[in-house]
Amino acid sequence: MNDYQDFPPLFNFKRVLHTCPEAAFLFITLWKIHLKKKSLSIKRKEIKKRFLISPTLFRNNLLALSRQDILSFEESNDFFDIDFVSTDDV
Secondary structure, three states, X not given: OHHHHXXXXXXXXXXXXXXXXXXXXXXXHXXXXXXXXXXXXXXXHHHHHHHOOOHHHHHHHHHHHHHOOOEEEEEOOOEEEEEEOOHHXX
C-alpha cells in the first residue's frame, strides 16, 4: 500500500473495479503515465508492446472507462489522445 499515492482516486478506482474490472489494469497504467505527463497521446503501433493488449481491446477498455466519465479520448488512424476527467468534477 506504500504506492497508493500513485493510484487513481479511490472513488473512480472502486467504480472501475465494480463496473468494468477488465479495464482496471489499463486504468491504473494510464493513470501512472498521466502523473508524469499531463496529456496522453498513445501511438496505435505501440499499444501491443506497451500495454500487452491488442489495439481493439485497448479501444474497448477506453470506451468502458469513458462511459464511466473517468476519461475521454479521441481516436485517429495513428493515435489515441486521452484526457482524464478532473477529480473535482466527480
